[in-house]
Amino acid sequence: MNHPPPPPHVQADAFLAEAAALLGVRGLTTDPERVDAWLTDWRGRYTGRALALASPASTAEVAALVKLCAAHGVPIVPQGGNSGMAGGATPDATGTAILLSLRRMDRIRHVDPATGQAVCEAGVILQSLHDAADAAGLRFPLTLGGKGSATIGGLIATNAGGTQVLRHGTMRAQVLGLEAVLASGEVLDLMTPLKKDNRGFDLKQLLIGSEGTLGIVTTACLRLLPAPIGRATAWVGLGGIVDARTLLRQMERALGEALEGFEVVPAHCLASVLAHQPTARAPLTEPHEWNALIECVSPSQDSAALRERLEAGLGTALEQGLIADAVIAANDTQAEAFWALRDGISAAERALGPAMQHDISVPVEKMPEFIIAAAPAIEAAFPGTRAVAFGHLGDGNVHFHVLAPEGAVRGVWEEADGKDVSARVYDLVTEWGGSISAEHGIGQMKVEELARLHDPVALALMAQVKAALDPDNLLNPGKLLLNPPAREAARLARTAAKA
Amino acid sequence: MNHPPPPPHVQADAFLAEAAALLGVRGLTTDPERVDAWLTDWRGRYTGRALALASPASTAEVAALVKLCAAHGVPIVPQGGNSGMAGGATPDATGTAILLSLRRMDRIRHVDPATGQAVCEAGVILQSLHDAADAAGLRFPLTLGGKGSATIGGLIATNAGGTQVLRHGTMRAQVLGLEAVLASGEVLDLMTPLKKDNRGFDLKQLLIGSEGTLGIVTTACLRLLPAPIGRATAWVGLGGIVDARTLLRQMERALGEALEGFEVVPAHCLASVLAHQPTARAPLTEPHEWNALIECVSPSQDSAALRERLEAGLGTALEQGLIADAVIAANDTQAEAFWALRDGISAAERALGPAMQHDISVPVEKMPEFIIAAAPAIEAAFPGTRAVAFGHLGDGNVHFHVLAPEGAVRGVWEEADGKDVSARVYDLVTEWGGSISAEHGIGQMKVEELARLHDPVALALMAQVKAALDPDNLLNPGKLLLNPPAREAARLARTAAKA
Numbered sequence: 001m002n003h004p005p006p007p008p009h010v011q012a013d014a015f016l017a018e019a020a021a022l023l024g025v026r027g028l029t030t031d032p033e034r035v036d037a038w039l040t041d042w043r044g045r046y047t048g049r050a051l052a053l054a055s056p057a058s059t060a061e062v063a064a065l066v067k068l069c070a071a072h073g074v075p076i077v078p079q080g081g082n083s084g085m086a087g088g089a090t091p092d093a094t095g096t097a098i099l100l101s102l103r104r105m106d107r108i109r110h111v112d113p114a115t116g117q118a119v120c121e122a123g124v125i126l127q128s129l130h131d132a133a134d135a136a137g138l139r140f141p142l143t144l145g146g147k148g149s150a151t152i153g154g155l156i157a158t159n160a161g162g163t164q165v166l167r168h169g170t171m172r173a174q175v176l177g178l179e180a181v182l183a184s185g186e187v188l189d190l191m192t193p194l195k196k197d198n199r200g201f202d203l204k205q206l207l208i209g210s211e212g213t214l215g216i217v218t219t220a221c222l223r224l225l226p227a228p229i230g231r232a233t234a235w236v237g238l239g240g241i242v243d244a245r246t247l248l249r250q251m252e253r254a255l256g257e258a259l260e261g262f263e264v265v266p267a268h269c270l271a272s273v274l275a276h277q278p279t280a281r282a283p284l285t286e287p288h289e290w291n292a293l294i295e296c297v298s299p300s301q302d303s304a305a306l307r308e309r310l311e312a313g314l315g316t317a318l319e320q321g322l323i324a325d326a327v328i329a330a331n332d333t334q335a336e337a338f339w340a341l342r343d344g345i346s347a348a349e350r351a352l353g354p355a356m357q358h359d360i361s362v363p364v365e366k367m368p369e370f371i372i373a374a375a376p377a378i379e380a381a382f383p384g385t386r387a388v389a390f391g392h393l394g395d396g397n398v399h400f401h402v403l404a405p406e407g408a409v410r411g412v413w414e415e416a417d418g419k420d421v422s423a424r425v426y427d428l429v430t431e432w433g434g435s436i437s438a439e440h441g442i443g444q445m446k447v448e449e450l451a452r453l454h455d456p457v458a459l460a461l462m463a464q465v466k467a468a469l470d471p472d473n474l475l476n477p478g479k480l481l482l483n484p485p486a487r488e489a490a491r492l493a494r495t496a497a498k499a
Numbered sequence: 500m501n502h503p504p505p506p507p508h509v510q511a512d513a514f515l516a517e518a519a520a521l522l523g524v525r526g527l528t529t530d531p532e533r534v535d536a537w538l539t540d541w542r543g544r545y546t547g548r549a550l551a552l553a554s555p556a557s558t559a560e561v562a563a564l565v566k567l568c569a570a571h572g573v574p575i576v577p578q579g580g581n582s583g584m585a586g587g588a589t590p591d592a593t594g595t596a597i598l599l600s601l602r603r604m605d606r607i608r609h610v611d612p613a614t615g616q617a618v619c620e621a622g623v624i625l626q627s628l629h630d631a632a633d634a635a636g637l638r639f640p641l642t643l644g645g646k647g648s649a650t651i652g653g654l655i656a657t658n659a660g661g662t663q664v665l666r667h668g669t670m671r672a673q674v675l676g677l678e679a680v681l682a683s684g685e686v687l688d689l690m691t692p693l694k695k696d697n698r699g700f701d702l703k704q705l706l707i708g709s710e711g712t713l714g715i716v717t718t719a720c721l722r723l724l725p726a727p728i729g730r731a732t733a734w735v736g737l738g739g740i741v742d743a744r745t746l747l748r749q750m751e752r753a754l755g756e757a758l759e760g761f762e763v764v765p766a767h768c769l770a771s772v773l774a775h776q777p778t779a780r781a782p783l784t785e786p787h788e789w790n791a792l793i794e795c796v797s798p799s800q801d802s803a804a805l806r807e808r809l810e811a812g813l814g815t816a817l818e819q820g821l822i823a824d825a826v827i828a829a830n831d832t833q834a835e836a837f838w839a840l841r842d843g844i845s846a847a848e849r850a851l852g853p854a855m856q857h858d859i860s861v862p863v864e865k866m867p868e869f870i871i872a873a874a875p876a877i878e879a880a881f882p883g884t885r886a887v888a889f890g891h892l893g894d895g896n897v898h899f900h901v902l903a904p905e906g907a908v909r910g911v912w913e914e915a916d917g918k919d920v921s922a923r924v925y926d927l928v929t930e931w932g933g934s935i936s937a938e939h940g941i942g943q944m945k946v947e948e949l950a951r952l953h954d955p956v957a958l959a960l961m962a963q964v965k966a967a968l969d970p971d972n973l974l975n976p977g978k979l980l981l982n983p984p985a986r987e988a989a990r991l992a993r994t995a996a997k998a
Contacts, residue, residue, distance in 0.1 A: 114748070115864045159697050170695060186956045195894045196669060196860045196937040198658050198708055199953060200961050200979050205704035209697055226752070249613070253725070256799050257756045300755050361695045365614045395694045438695040454698060457685045461968065462699050468967035469960065480699050 012051055012096075015072040019054060019098070022064050026104070029053050038082055038099060039090065042149075046087040046444060049095030050077070055104045059179060059187060059218040062100070066216065067185030069098060075474050076100050078212040080154025081125060083146035085359065086443025088158065088211045088479050097477075102153045105218065111136045116224045117176060117193060122153025122217050129222070138224040141168035145343065153217045159209030161439030163295075166394035167260040168225075170439065172208050177221035180207050182214075183470040193221045206465070211441055212476040214469045226299040232306035233295050233335035234314060237288030237325040241266075241368040241393075244292050247317055248364075248394055251294060254313035258306060261295035262394035269345045269390045276348035283338055284325045292323075292393075293342050295335075345390055346399070354404040354413045358425045362434035364396035371398065374428045378402055382421055397438040400425060426453055442480045451482050451490035463487060511550055511595075514571040518553060518597070521563050525603070528552050537581055537598060538589065541648075545586040545943060548594030549576070554603045558678060558686060558717040561599070565715065566684030568597060574973045575599050577711040579653025580624060582645035584858065585942025587657065587710045587978050596976075601652045604717065610635045615723045616675060616692060621652025621716050628721070637723040640667035644842060652716045658708030660938030662794075665893035666759040667724075669938065671707050676720035679706050681713075682969040692720045705964070710940050711975040713968045725798040731805035732794050732834035733813060736787030736824040740765075740867040740892075743791050746816055747863075747893055750793060753812035757805060760794035761893035768844045768889045775847035782837060783824045791822075791892075792841050794834075844889055845898075853903040853912045857924045861933035863895035870897065873927045877901055881920055896937035899924060925952055941979045950981050950989035962986060 020028045029035060030052045040047040051074065056062045069076050075097035079089040091097045105121035111132050112118070118140065120129060126140075126147040133140045144150065144162035154160075156178065160171045168174070176193035190204045207215050238244050241264065248262050267289055274280050284291075296306050307328055317323045329335035349355055362370045375387040384405025389398040402421045404413045426436045430453045442450050451459065459481075466473075466481055477483055482490055519527045528534060529551045539546040550573065555561045568575050574596035578588040590596040604620035610631050611617070617639065619628060625639075625646040632639045643649065643661035653659075655677065659670045667673070675692035689703045706714050737743050740763065747761050766786050773779050783790075795805050806827055816822045828834035848854055861869045874886035883904025888897040901920045903912045925935045929952045941949050950958065958980075965972075965980055976982055981989055 115862075159701075161695055161697075165695060172701070182956070182960070186959075188956050188960065189954060190957070192932040193862055194860050194934050194937075195863060196660055196664060196891075196896045197934040198660075198936045198938055198940045199934050199949060200941060200957075201709055201713070201964055202658075202671070202704050202707070203957060203960055205701050206964075208701070210700050214700070361693050363614075363692055364694060392695075397695045433691040435693050435696040435698050437697045438693075439697055441697045442699060450698060455688060457681070457687050458689070458699075458702060460685075461681070461687065461702055464967040465700055465705075465964060468963040 011072065015068065015074055016052055018068055019052065019065060022068065023054055023056055023061060027055050027057060027061065035099070038079060038101065041087045041090045042083050043085070046090040048091035048093055050091045050097055050099040051095065053099045053101060055101045057104050059181065062181045062216060062218055063185050063187050065100065066181050066183070069474060070183065070185055070472065073472065073474070074098055075477050076216070077476055078102065078153070078157070078216045080123065080151030080157070081146065081149035083149045084154060084158060084443060085440035086437070086445040088441055088443030088476070089154070090444065092478060100216065102151060102216075102218070108132050111138065111224065113138060118222045118224055119191075119219065120152045120222060121219050122151060124152045126150045126152065126155065133224050134227065137227050139227045140174070140222065141225050142171060142174055152220055152222070156208055156217045156220055157210065157212050158441040161392070161395070161397070163261050163263065163392070165392065166262055167257070172205065174222050175204065175208055175220055176223050178204055178207065178217055179219040180215035180217045183472070183475050188215060191219060191221055209441070211443065211480045213466060213480050214475065216475070228297045228299055230298045230301045230303040230306040231296065231332065231335065232303060232310045233293070233329040233338055234310055235283035235327050235338045236292040236294065236314065236323050237284045237286065238290040238292060238323050239288065241290050241371055243322055244290055244393055245365070245368050246322055247292060250317060250322070251313055254316075255296055255309060258296045258298045258301065258309070259294070260297045261293065263293040263342050263391060264393040264398070265291040265293065265342060265345065265390050266388055268386070268388050269349065270341060272348040272352060273341050273344040276351050277340075277344055280341060280344070281337070283327050283341070286325065288324055293338055349388070349401055349403065352403055353406070354408050354410045354418065356402045356414065356418045356421045356425070358400040358402075358422060359397070359438050359440040360400050360425070360429045360434055360436060361395065361397040361438035362429065362432045364394070366432060367393060367396050367398065370432050370434070374400070374425070377428065378421065378424060381424055382417060385421065395438070423449070444479055447478065447480060447482055448490070450480075451487065452494065456491070456494065510571065514567065514573055515551055517567055518551065518564060521567065522553055522555055522560060526554050526556060526560065534598070537578060537600065540586045540589045541582050542584070545589040547590035547592055549590045549596055549598040550594065552598045552600060554600045556603050558680065561680045561715060561717055562684050562686050564599065565680050565682070568973060569682065569684055569971065572971065572973070573597055574976050575715070576975055577601065577652070577656070577715045579622065579650030579656070580645065580648035582648045583653060583657060583942060584939035585936070585944040587940055587942030587975070588653070589943065591977060599715065601650060601715075601717070607631050610637065610723065612637060617721045617723055618690075618718065619651045619721060620718050621650060623651045625649045625651065625654065632723050633726065636726050638726045639673070639721065640724050641670060641673055651719055651721070655707055655716045655719055656709065656711050657940040660891070660894070660896070662760050662762065662891065664891065665761055666756070671704065673721050674703065674707055674719055675722050677703055677706065677716055678718040679714035679716045682971070682974050687714060690718060690720055708940070710942065710979045712965060712979050713974065715974070727796040727798055729797045729800045729802040729805040730795065730831070730834065731802060731809045732792070732828040732837055733809055734782035734826050734837050735791040735793065735813065735822050736783045736785065737789040737791060737822050738787065740789050740870050742821055743789055743892055744864070744867050745821055746791060749816060749821070750812055754795055754808060757795045757797045757800065757808070758793070759796045760792065762792040762841050762890060763892040763897070764790040764792065764841060764844065764889050765887055766790075767885070767887050768848065769840060771847040771851060772840050772843040775850050776839075776843055779840060779843065780836070782826050782840070785824065787823055792837055848887070848900055848902065851902060852905070853907050853909045853917065855901045855913065855917045855920045855924070857899040857901075857921060858896070858937050858939040859899050859924070859928045859933055859935060860894065860896040860937035861928065861931045863893070865931060866892060866895050866897065869931050869933070873899070873924070876927065877920065877923060880923055881916060884920065894937070922948070943978055946977065946979060946981055947989070949979075950986065951993065955990070955993065
C-alpha cells in the first residue's frame with residue numbers, strides 16, 4: 001500500500017533532525033547569522049538558499065552526511081573558502097540543498113621534507129600550506145590571489161591555476177593522491193602517492209576539476225618542492241604582443257627550468273593601475289604598448305647568478321631590437337612592487353566602471369594573433385567599449401576584460417549589453433579553438449555558455465559520466481553541467497540552430 | 500512480429516561483407532597468413548582468434564567501422580605494435596571480435612620546433628617519432644625497449660613508462676591533445692593543445708591508460724623538448740638498497756632537473772648479464788651488492804660540465820662512505836655499454852630458466868624496505884626460488900622477478916607454482932599500498948588479480964564509467980575490467996572471503 005509522501009517541510013525537518021544528530025551543534029546550523037555569509041559568492045554575483053550549513057569534522061562525517069542526503073534525496077553543494085570565480089560553491093535559490101562546508105577539516109597531517117610531500121585535509125587554506133612548507137624549508141608551487149581563503153579542496157575541485165603554471169602546472173600537477181566521498185557515501189581512497197600506477201582508469205584525474213559534481217574531495221597528498229634559493233624579476237617594455245611571444249620563446253631557451261612566470265600587461269592596464277594606486281610607480285621611464293613581467297626562480301642558483309642569466313637574455317633581446325627597454329628588480333621589495341602592478345589590474349579596471357571579465361585560453365602560439373583580432377572585433381561590435389587582455393601569456397591564458405562605454409551604469413550594463421559582449425567573446429574563443437574557462441572553472445556562471453559552445457560529443461560524454469557516478473544528480477547539481485531537463489533543452493536548441 | 504536471429508556465421512558474413520565494402524582490400528583481411536601473426540602477443544603468452552583483421556587508413560574509417568561493429572554487436576580489439584606486456588591487444592579465443600590495427604595510420608602530420616609539438620596518427624612507431632624529433636633538433640622524452648614496434652596509440656592506451664619517467668613523467672605527461680573514436684562511433688576531438696582548460700571533466704586523462712576499453716585513440720598531439728646538449732652517465736657500486744635511496748635523494752639535490760634516470764641493479768642481475776653476454780664487461784673492478792645507473796641530460800649544459808657536477812656529487816657520496824665505488828662514462832659508447840647491462844637483464848635472467856616477472860610499484864620512499872622484506876618472504880614461501888628486483892628506483896617501480904628452483908621445467912612451473920608466486924607477490928605489493936601494475940597495464944594478464952586485490956570502491960567506479968561509455972561492452976571487452984558476469988562473480992568471491 002502506497003502512502004502519499006509527506007509535504008516537503010516535514011521531509012526537510014526529518015532530514016535536518018538526523019543530520020543534527022549526526023554532526024552535533026558545531027557541525028550543523030540553520031542560524032542565518034552563521035549561514036548567510038556563505039550563501040553569496042565572494043564577487044557578490046550569486047546568492048542562494050540552503051536547508052542548513054553542514055560542517056563535518058572528518059571524512060567519516062562527510063560520508064555519513066552524504067549517505068543521509070542520498071537517502072533523503074537532498075542535493076549537496078560543497079564549499080571550501082568560498083573564493084571561487086564562477087559561482088560553483090553557491091547553492092541555487094530553491095533552498096532544497098544543504099551547503100557542505102569543508103572548512104572544519106583544516107589539519108595539515110604532515111609535511112615531509114624527505115619525500116617532498118604534504119598531506120592536507122580539504123579545508124586547509126592555501127596560505128597555511130605555504131607557511132607550513134616554508135617552515136620545513138620547502139615550497140608548494142601554486143599560488144593565486146585568493147590564497148588567504150582558498151582551500152586545498154576547492155583548489156583541487158576547480159583545478160586552480162595562478163601565476164606559476166608556466167613552470168609548475170595547475171593544481172592537477174600538484175596532486176599526488178586524494179580521498180573523496182562519492183555520491184553513494186562511499187569513500188574512494190587514492191591517497192597512496194605512487195609515481196607509476198597503471199591499474200586502470202585514472203580516477204584521480206577524473207575527480208580533479210570536476211567541481212564537486214562527481215565526488216567531494218576530503219583529503220589530498222600534495223607535492224612540495226625545495227625552497228628557492230635565487231630569484232630574479234624583470235619588467236620589460238615592448239612594442240607589440242607578437243614580440244612578447246618571441247621574447248617568451250627566447251627566455252624559455254635562455255632560462256630553461258628557472259623561468260617561472262611570464263605575464264603581459266598592455267599600456268592601458270598599467271596606466272589604470274598607476275592612476276588607481278597613488279604610490280605605484282612605473283618601472284620604466286617611457287610608456288610602452290606592451291609590458292612583460294618575467295619571474296625566474298631557482299632551487300640551486302642564487303639571485304646574483306639568476307639575475308646575470310636574465311640580464312644576458314634581455315641584453316640579446318635589446319640588441320636585436322625585440323624589446324625597447326627593461327629593468328631587473330634590484331631586490332625582493334622591487335620585485336614585489338612589479339608584481340603589485342600586475343596584481344592591481346583587476347581592481348584598477350573595476351574602478352573605471354562596469355566591465356565584463358573573461359578567463360580564456362587559446363594555444364600559446366596563437367594568443368598574440370587572437371588578441372590582435374579579437375580586441376578590435378569586440379570594440380567594433382560594441383561601440384564605446386574597450387577590450388584589454390592581460391595575464392599569463394606563457395600559458396596561453398589571458399584575462400580578457402571588456403570595459404563598458406563611458407557613462408554605462410554599473411549593475412545595468414552588465415545584465416544588458418554585457419551578456420552579449422561575453423557571448424561574442426566566447427564565440428571568438430571557440431572559433432580559435434580555445435577554452436571559455438582557462439582556470440576559473442564553469443560553476444554556474446558559464447554552465448549555459450558551455451552547453452551552447454562546447455563540443456557536443458564531449459558534453460554528451462561528460463553527461464554520461466555524471467549520470468553514472470551520480471545517478472540522482474545530488475552532487476552540486478546544475479554546476480558545470482546543466483541539470484538533465486535543461487541539458488536536453490540546450491541540446492535541442494543547438495540542433496535547431498544548426499538546422 | 501519477431502524473427503529469430505540468423506545463426507552466428509551468417510551474421511558474421513553480413514558484417515564482414517559490409518566491413519570489406521567500407522575498408523577495401525588493404526583495409527580488411529581474413530587471410531591467415533596476414534592475420535595470424537597478430538593474434539599472439541609478442542611474449543607468446545596469449546593467442547586468440549578474430550573474425551578478421553581490420554586496418555583502417557583514417558579516423559573516418561575507424562569511426563565508420565566502430566559504428567558498423569556497434570550495429571552488429573561485434574567486439575573490437577584495438578592493436579598498435581602488438582608489443583604490450585599484458586596481453587591487452589590480443590583477442591580472446593571465441594573468434595567473435597574484430598582485430599582493429601591502427602598501424603596503417605602512421606603519418607607524423609607535423610613536428611613544430613616553434614611550439615615544441617608533434618601531431619602523430621596512432622600507428623606512428625615510437626622510433627619514427629624519435630627520428631623525426633631528432634631531425635628537427637628536438638626530442639620526444641619517452642623511450643622504452645619496444646621502441647622499434649610500439650606505437651603512439653598503444654603507448655597512450657597503456658600510459659607507457661620507460662627509463663625517463665623520473666624526470667619527464669609517463670606517456671600521460673607527454674600528451675597535449677588527442678582524438679579518439681568512442682563506442683558509438685562518434686569522434687571525440689580533444690586535439691587543440693591548451694595549457695589551461697577547465698571546461699569540465701578531463702576526458703583526455705580518462706582515455707589515457709584506459710587500454711582501448713573506453714575509446715580508440717586515433718591521433719595525438721605530443722610535447723617535444725629541446726634536444727639535449729650534454730650527457731653524463733655513471734655506474735655506482737653500493738653496499739645496500741637503502742643507501743641507493745639516500746644516493747637518489749642526494750643526486751636529486753645535486754643535479755636537479757638534469758637527473759633523468761636512476762636505475763638499480765643487484766649483484767645477481769649484473770652477474771647474469773655478464774655470464775649471458777660474452778662481450779659485456781663489469782664497469783667496476785669489484786662486485787657490489789647493489790649497483791646504480793645514473794643518467795644526466797641537459798638541454799643547456801655540455802657533457803663536460805654535467806660530468807663535473809655528477810663527479811662532485813659522487814665524490815661527496817664516496818667521502819661519506821655512502822657508495823663504495825663509481826665510474827663516469829668517458830663517452831657515449833661507454834654510456835651505452837652501461838645501459839646495455841641494464842637492458843640485458845630480462846634476457847639474461849630468462850636464460851637461467853623459468854621465472855615469474857612482476858611490474859610493480861610502491862611509494863619511492865618505501866621501495867628499499869619493500870625489497871628487503873619481500874624478496875626473502877617469497878624465497879621462504881617457495882623454497883628454491885630466488886627473488887631479484889631491479890629497475891626504476893627513482894619511480895618506486897621495480898621489476899620483481901622470481902626465478903624458479905633449479906630443475907624446474909619451463910612451461911610447466913609457471914602454470915603451477917608460478918601462479919602462486921605471482922599471487923603472493925601481488926598480495927605483498929597490495930599490503931604495502933603499491934600497484935600490481937606500475938607501467939605495463941592490466942590487459943588480460945592481470946585482470947583477475949586486479950579484481951581480487953584492488954579497492955572495491957575504485958573497481959565499482961571503473962565499472963560504472965565503463966558501462967556508461969561502452970554500454971554494450973564492445974571495446975576491448977574483458978581487458979582491464981572483467982566482463983560483467985565474471986566481475987559479479989569476483990565481487991561475490993571477495994565478499995565471501997571477507998565473511
